[in-house]
Amino acid sequence: MFFNMLAFELRYFVRQPSFYIVSLMFFFMAFFISSSSKFPLGGANVHMNSPFSIMMLTITFCVFAMFLVVNFVASSAIRNSESKMDELVFSKPVNPIPYQTGRFFGAYLVVLVVFLTVPLGVLLGSQFGLSVGWLDSELVGPNKFVYYAAPYFYIAVPSLLVLSAIFNSVAVYFKTMMSVYVAAVVIFIAYQIASAYFDDLAFRNIVVYADPFGLGSLIDLTRYWTVSDKNTEVLTLSGDLLVNRILWVVLGLAMFVSLGKLSNRIVAKKQKKQFVVSTFVKNKQAALISSAKNYKSKGVSTQSQLVMRSLFELKQVIFSAPFMILAGVSIVTLMIPLFAPIGAYGTTNWPITANMVNIISGISGLFLFVIIAFYSAELVWRERQSGMGDIVDSFPVHNSVFWVSKILALITAISGLFIVGMILTITVQLFKGQFNLELGQYLFRIVYLSLLPLIMLTVLAFFLQIISPNKYVGMGLFILYYIVQMVMDSYGFEHHMYHFSKSSSVPYSDINGYGHFLQAAHWYTLYWGALSLVLAIVGFALWHRGPSQTLRTRLSMLRYNMSLKGQVIVCVSALVFVGAGYNIYYNTRVLNEFTTSDAFQDKQVSYEKQFAQYKDLAVPMVTDVDLTVDIYPKKRALSAVAKIKFTNTSNEPISRVLISSPQHAKSWDVTMAGGKIVEKLPALYSAWFEFDQPLMPNEIREGQLSVTREHTGFTDSGSDTQLVANGTFINNWELFPNFGYNRRLQVADKFERRKHDLPELERANKLEDSQYYTQSDFGQATGFINFKATVICDHAWLFTK
């Protein structure tokens, strides 16, 4: 019996598409993590296929495998009761214990088979990375079977058994997949929070045993391993790790035996109480039959239908277990930074609203994405799922009523999370004596900057659900969108015009407020808002009406369902989208320069390749500065002129000076007696200055540095934060052109350097190298100077601020 059932489960899952989908997912995740050095799980410089890396990857994947276990073990545990097979099965002479045990271990075995794709992914991924050049040859070591086998058998096999036992019990107890998924989310988060909280010396001895994945023991075991250890040492099952593994396997099996309800055949449903109808009710019914009039339909009334539907849908969302649990968890995650507020350098931040809003916005990450992904599927498909679809779809209700009420419900629920967060932070503020609540800031930053993009994201999620033939495809598309927009940066699509609902960032500070950053944000909001409106109207016009209407059929009714008003709005919105898009393009790419991080790195590389040879070339040293700066804060502009005296502190005459240009400068110039700029290289942020008569050692000459800095339009990223309307804080090397090779422009990452054939960076100059003996930490040719500065500025600004 046991083996029959085991084999049955194996056969069953091998025929399910989910088996292949999940296997491919795990394989590709492991493959991509191992094929580049972007996620060095074992640590920098450790082989991607070293025993240590494989081990860390295995543990990380074990945590994610929670969802794998839910998919196989839990679904196997409740499949009979869900598909109503249990009455059929248990009316046969079966012994439930070997039957259930066989199915459990069959499903567990499937999980183990799927998990084999992880070591396979590492093996193929690292070799692939090596062959296509994503991985440096220094990051791939020899492959040995035991490197892969040890983590699989010591870590994955026991951990997955524990997880299987846990989720089997949850499934048997609650009998719905939903509850098991919720349990998985809760355990997942609890594990993350616990591992953050217990990551402290005081708990080390407990964590070694208490970590169900064995990560605590492993960290303890390998704490002092060198890179070479990590590359060669194979994990052995001994000491604390052995105790941990035995402990958890025993615990898991005990849980399976005690909570798995193995001997249960079937759970009898509660018998309903007999119900006696009172004569009053009978009379009333008789009266109603003869008197009650059945009124005619008055046709569509969108407004009253909308109000009723929205309240109904909202109730359905809020009073569903997953929402309550996700809401609870997100509030808990919010409370951690509130009650243990750690700011810069371990000091406590004041509970000012600016900080509080940052904390609340912090919850808007993956959590809200999960809520949107899950509930957009639930909501869009609720009628189909509940079986009401055929009835409700034949009612005289406009598509927009369904669409609007559902999206309103979800948006209200999400807003509710923010409101609860706000109430929490305000309570904390009041308790701590912070009475300046700045509710306006709460409202604007949360609603406009956090909530509005989420609303647009919800519109997109709805749209994807609507164009999909079922909710799984819809959810898949939405997740695909999420992944694509995460990875597209590295393919050069960094501009926010490619990132749906995203704006350029709006840093808030109590000194500067929103500053000039809001202007760009408004344009992006208009741009994405217009597109969202198009998606919204096209979305409800394509709403699923009827059980199996293909997208093509629904498209043929697009204009009918949109009505003339909808068509006008779609056209206007599309125009606004294009117009705002053009304006953003013009501002960020025509008026201002936009460089992707890859392109910028290429510039850094060419800069270094071209100019590194001049890094020791003597440069003039400035000795006297007479600086005049005119600041126009409202225009965010300044012009600065520095009259300088300079000399040559080296032993050789100086005939050429490499100059690096200042950032954000509209124009700049360097004049020095006896020479001129001969070549400007704006692409490399530099220029060459040549003296007709070389500057002799100790010779003193005069010159002038001048810069005008002003801003037109707005940028997509890297907006000037030094020169803002409400204050200017600027360093000399940020303001003016600099002399000499600019080390700040060098690529710092070791592997990026190697990829571009750059030599390794020297960490420090050689002790024996006497030419640096007279150089200070600030670099070449720096010393004490005579300094005089005149700052000229808007009168009102200078004295009121």
Next chain:
Amino acid sequence: MLSITGLSKTYDNGVHALQGVDLSIGKGMFGLLGPNGAGKSSLMRTIATLQSADAGSITFDGIDVFKDPQALRQRLGYLPQDFGVYSRVSAYDLLDHMAVLKGIHNKAERKESVEGLLAHTNLYQHRSKAVSGFSGGMRQRFGIAQALLGDPDLLIVDEPTAGLDPEERNRFHNLLVSLGEQKVVILSTHIVEDVAELCPNMAVLAGGKILLEGNPIALTDKLQGQIWRKAMSQEEAQELEPQLPVISKRLFAGQTILHVLAEQAPEGFQPSHANLEDVYFSTLLNHRNSQVA
């Protein structure tokens, strides 16, 4: 009132659900008979604006159903063959909810309509219980109640009496007949008795085609004198079956009774009074034979 012309539908999986269906249905009860998989539900769903057709058209009282589904929805009542309900919502609340969707906006009118329909379907005493917890028959009655919301001019009921006990079935039939005079009621079923009891007009649908259309009495009369029956043992029936044009084979008191369609009585057979079931089965038999040939 309702006219269907040249309606065809082929599903993506290649099933020809409807093949050139033409029907013209006036006020009163219309019975649509057909075996499982005949295309009844496809036809019902198509009339109920839930499904498009590849070809053909449907008009109801001047409304082109494919061009302006919303206009039909206002005058339509539809009970699908199979439906579910939102969980944890009471019968009254759910029917009230649906009444708003149906377009009964006045609160007092809505209350009267909802209570009246609950009473008519004998659910008034269960009005505060969740519909999701109803038994099959009660749920079916709820389905009937919602179909009657808004006093529709076109009522489509797909297998309405499935799961009803005989008493409730009679109650529902009476309700239908009392409504039937002023509206178009399409009753789709595979139970011949229902059609025989209720419908002055009927059609038989099989393989996506209308095989027969007319008044049940007239149709039955046509067969009079051609139906023969004989009671026998099961073995005997098995022997005889391939040799005769058997239209039905049923059991009565443990004996097999064969009905045969023929001009002359086969040996040992007695004349039998033709009924609608004989009409139905002989139609299906002809259809099957024509397909084989």
